[in-house]
Amino acid sequence: MPPNQIQTLSDIEVAWSRAERESDKRAVWRVLAKGGWLSACRDAVQRNERTILKTWLDASDSTKQDIRQFGGPEAAQLVYVHMLCGLAGCGAREGTARELLHPELEAIAPETSRGFCCDLTLALVGEPLRKAEQNLSLSVLLVDTARNEGVGATLLFELISNGRGDCYAVPELAFMRDKDARQAEENARAYVEGIGLWRKEWDVRWQLHRRDGKPLVTLSGPSMGAAFVLGLVKLLV
Amino acid sequence: MRKNSSDRGQPTLQHGNAAALAEAAQLLRQMRLSHDHGAYAEGRHVAVSIDPRWNVDHQTLCVLITCHALGHVRTEWSSLPVYVLPEGGKAGVRVIARLDARGQTVIPSLPPGDYTLSLRLRPLRGESVLGAKPERLAAQGEDEQDERRLWRGNSEDGALVWTIEETEEGDVQIAFETCEERLASHAVVFSLVELNSKRVQSSHRLTLEPTRTSGTWEGWCSVGSRAHLQGPYELVFEVVSPDETN
Numbered sequence: 138m139p140p141n142q143i144q145t146l147s148d149i150e151v152a153w154s155r156a157e158r159e160s161d162k163r164a165v166w167r168v169l170a171k172g173g174w175l176s177a178c179r180d181a182v183q184r185n186e187r188t189i190l191k192t193w194l195d196a197s198d199s200t201k202q203d204i205r206q207f208g209g210p211e212a213a214q215l216v217y218v219h220m221l222c223g224l225a226g227c228g229a230r231e232g233t234a235r236e237l238l239h240p241e242l243e244a245i246a247p248e249t250s251r252g253f254c255c256d257l258t259l260a261l262v263g264e265p266l267r268k269a270e271q272n273l274s275l276s277v278l279l280v281d282t283a284r285n286e287g288v289g290a291t292l293l294f295e296l297i298s299n300g301r302g303d304c305y306a307v308p309e310l311a312f313m314r315d316k317d318a319r320q321a322e323e324n325a326r327a328y329v330e331g332i333g334l335w336r337k338e339w340d341v342r343w344q345l346h347r348r349d350g351k352p353l354v355t356l357s358g359p360s361m362g363a364a365f366v367l368g369l370v371k372l373l374v
Numbered sequence: 375m376r377k378n379s380s381d382r383g384q385p386t387l388q389h390g391n392a393a394a395l396a397e398a399a400q401l402l403r404q405m406r407l408s409h410d411h412g413a414y415a416e417g418r419h420v421a422v423s424i425d426p427r428w429n430v431d432h433q434t435l436c437v438l439i440t441c442h443a444l445g446h447v448r449t450e451w452s453s454l455p456v457y458v459l460p461e462g463g464k465a466g467v468r469v470i471a472r473l474d475a476r477g478q479t480v481i482p483s484l485p486p487g488d489y490t491l492s493l494r495l496r497p498l499r500g501e502s503v504l505g506a507k508p509e510r511l512a513a514q515g516e517d518e519q520d521e522r523r524l525w526r527g528n529s530e531d532g533a534l535v536w537t538i539e540e541t542e543e544g545d546v547q548i549a550f551e552t553c554e555e556r557l558a559s560h561a562v563v564f565s566l567v568e569l570n571s572k573r574v575q576s577s578h579r580l581t582l583e584p585t586r587t588s589g590t591w592e593g594w595c596s597v598g599s600r601a602h603l604q605g606p607y608e609l610v611f612e613v614v615s616p617d618e619t620n
Contacts, residue, residue: 160537161548164522167542282544283599354542357543
């Protein structure tokens with residue numbers, strides 16, 4: 138199975154078992170980061186595969202642990218969050234009103250945005266994300282390093298009520314920023330908080346789309362920081 | 375009887391080869407290459423000549439390096455690399471040119487300047503990598519790009535496998551992997567060398583470190599953007615012990 142055809146949790150294990158070399162595993166992980174985890178968890182929720190989702194949380198399953206942890210500790214936490222939200226999604230589909238926030242989540246990923254978890258659960262269930270009260274879009278220029286050319290993109294910020302002061306990306310972008318990009322995002326949020334504009338009772342969700350319709354690749358480097366400050370300030374003033 | 379006489383001759387041949395190679399390495403270390411003049415040196419076993427000539431563009435030099443064994447010593451020159459580096463460790467063009475079986479190599483396009491030379495006594499095998507991208511039709515969709523762009527191979531003894539991959543982001547990554555415990559913590563020194571000019575485009579040293587998979591060691595890194603690594607290149611590498619500075 139080509140790695141790009143990963144759609145289910147069992148596809149992930151098949152692709153992993155066929156990855157003979159470390160470079161093959163990195164290639165599988167790149168596919169997982171670019172939507173593979175989201176697709177596989179969404180499929181599991183649609184099929185109500187609670188048991189399978191739970192096995193991915195089981196620390197004694199060494200293969201699944203290897204896969205989870207291959208991308209580093211932060212990515213491993215994010216995979217864990219996906220599985221927990223998948224379980225919450227199964228509960229939501231059954232109408233059992235399962236709590237989204239789990240003690241396990243607090244223990245494993247305490248800094249994960251609750252707003253993100255809520256939107257991730259909705260995305261896995263196949264429902265629209267939380268409704269935005271206001272939004273603001275900015276034009277930004279990305280550098281397509283594969284072609285060494287600039288690419289126009291739209292950066293969209295959405296203000297969401299009943300929040301906890303979180304700033305987070307849509308689920309599709311969860312794995313697709315490197316450390317510098319995430320730090321730039323956090324720095325921008327901290328700056329806006331420092332000048333007194335941040336609102337603790339609101340969340341800000343953001344997303345990014347290339348204007349040419351092509352899929353995004355990993356966002357790397359801190360260059361989005363200025364656009365983040367500008368966008369957040371304009372959204373919150 | 376014939377077998378015995380052949381066995382007796384072998385050490386002499388190997389000894390003569392080793393002595394000639396060692397002497398060639400020593401002579402090359404002492405020689406300098408400059409756009410002003412060539413160089414010639416002769417020892418007990420070998421003669422080495424460096425013959426630079428201006429190309430027709432009068433901007434670059436074509437340099438012929440010849441190592442010639444004196445007498446009847448059969449010398450295994452093939453694939454031994456000659457390193458040509460800017461004198462004094464300055465920045466500039468670096469070249470790795472491998473000798474042919476006759477002990478010769480040509481550097482077709484070297485900028486003027488002063489260079490030092492050195493000969494490594496371990497043969498380097500070259501693998502052609504990062505060739506031109508295949509033509510794509512304009513109507514092809516983005517999905518068709520999902521196929522991985524890989525170049526793969528093994529070291530001559532099969533102990534080390536290497537992979538060069540161009541990722542979707544346009545990043546070029548290289549990995550060396552081994553299951554041989556004796557190579558744990560060893561370093562792999564590799565270069566990407568332009569096929570025609572023999573100029574070194576990129577050069578790195580990676581340590582083989584344990585992976586999450588038991589019994590496997592790997593060193594990998596990004597060597598830059600594909601946009602800046604047009605290729606094709608020759609990949610040359612060697613494994614060196616942790617304390618060896620190659």
